[in-house]
Amino acid sequence: MNYSVVIPAAGQGKRMQAGKNKQFIHLRNEPIIVHTLKAFVSDPWCDRIILVVNKEERKEMGELCSFLSDKKQIMIVNGGLERQQSVKCGIDAIDGEGIVLVHDGARPFINQEIIHLLVNDAAKSGAATVAVPVKDTVKRVKDYKVLETMKREELWSIQTPQAFDVELLKEAHEKAEAENKLGTDDASLIEWLGKTVSIVQGDYTNIKLTTPEDLLFAEAILTQKEKV
Ligand code: CTP
Numbered sequence: 456m457n458y459s460v461v462i463p464a465a466g467q468g469k470r471m472q473a474g475k476n477k478q479f480i481h482l483r484n485e486p487i488i489v490h491t492l493k494a495f496v497s498d499p500w501c502d503r504i505i506l507v508v509n510k511e512e513r514k515e516m517g518e519l520c521s522f523l524s525d526k527k528q529i530m531i532v533n534g535g536l537e538r539q540q541s542v543k544c545g546i547d548a549i550d551g552e553g554i555v556l557v558h559d560g561a562r563p564f565i566n567q568e569i570i571h572l573l574v575n576d577a578a579k580s581g582a583a584t585v586a587v588p589v590k591d592t593v594k595r596v597k598d599y600k601v602l603e604t605m606k607r608e609e610l611w612s613i614q615t616p617q618a619f620d621v622e623l624l625k626e627a628h629e630k631a632e633a634e635n636k637l638g639t640d641d642a643s644l645i646e647w648l649g650k651t652v653s654i655v656q657g658d659y660t661n662i663k664l665t666t667p668e669d670l671l672f673a674e675a676i677l678t679q680k681e682k683v
């Protein structure tokens with residue numbers, strides 16, 4: 456089952472405090488974004504990669520991709536101020552029907568088995584996301600006071616990739632933009648249309664590199680992956 460993937464990489468990486476976009480931080484001699492791209496370049500189901508970048512970083516990103524582009528076409532488009540706007544810039548570059556994945560540039564440890572489970576689910580359901588059950592007890596808090604304790608068995612941490620019927624995702628983005636609503640993931644926009652999003656259970660190593668200590672976990676995950 457073939458698909459296109461939009462990879463938003465046009466953020467600032469502020470929480471990583473690296474003084475540059477975290478996509479360029481090296482893990483085992485390669486930038487994070489190259490690790491992420493490789494997961495899709497090597498997947499025979501992946502037809503097309505759309506990488507969304509900051510306008511000022513376009514040249515540098517293009518150079519990083521050039522050695523991967525021999526194997527698969529990587530289209531580069533400029534992003535926007537918020538993640539949601541960057542994803543919209545990416546999906547606007549897709550014509551035709553089919554399945555589109557959205558996957559954070561900052562999640563380099565995604566594997567092909569989970570991508571395929573997700574794509575198969577979205578082909579049936581129209582909208583699906585990878586997620587894992589939360590491990591911690593989660594409470595709602597306001598002004599450092601607990602409001603309530605959530606039922607843990609109902610809570611999942613939502614990751615990417617998320618997969619959608621292209622037309623459905625475009626409709627969801629257009630409606631959200633028209634209503635000035637901003638979501639932190641694409642599944643939220645589908646929920647706002649009143650549609651159901653399915654969950655595909657992924658794994659705990661598919662972390663998003665967000666804060667400096669995530670780089671320590673990344674090293675450990677790479678060490679483990681090298682053993683298998
Ligand atoms: N992203 C994007 N365009 C934006 C903001 C984010 O393409 N305007 C991308 C990031 O590059 C990242 C993904 O969306 O791959 C998830 O966002 P996040 O982890 O929040 O990354 P940043 O926004 O770069 O980090 P921060 O919020 O700490 O500044």
Ligand code: MG
Pocket residue numbers: 466538
């Ligand atoms: Mg961000």
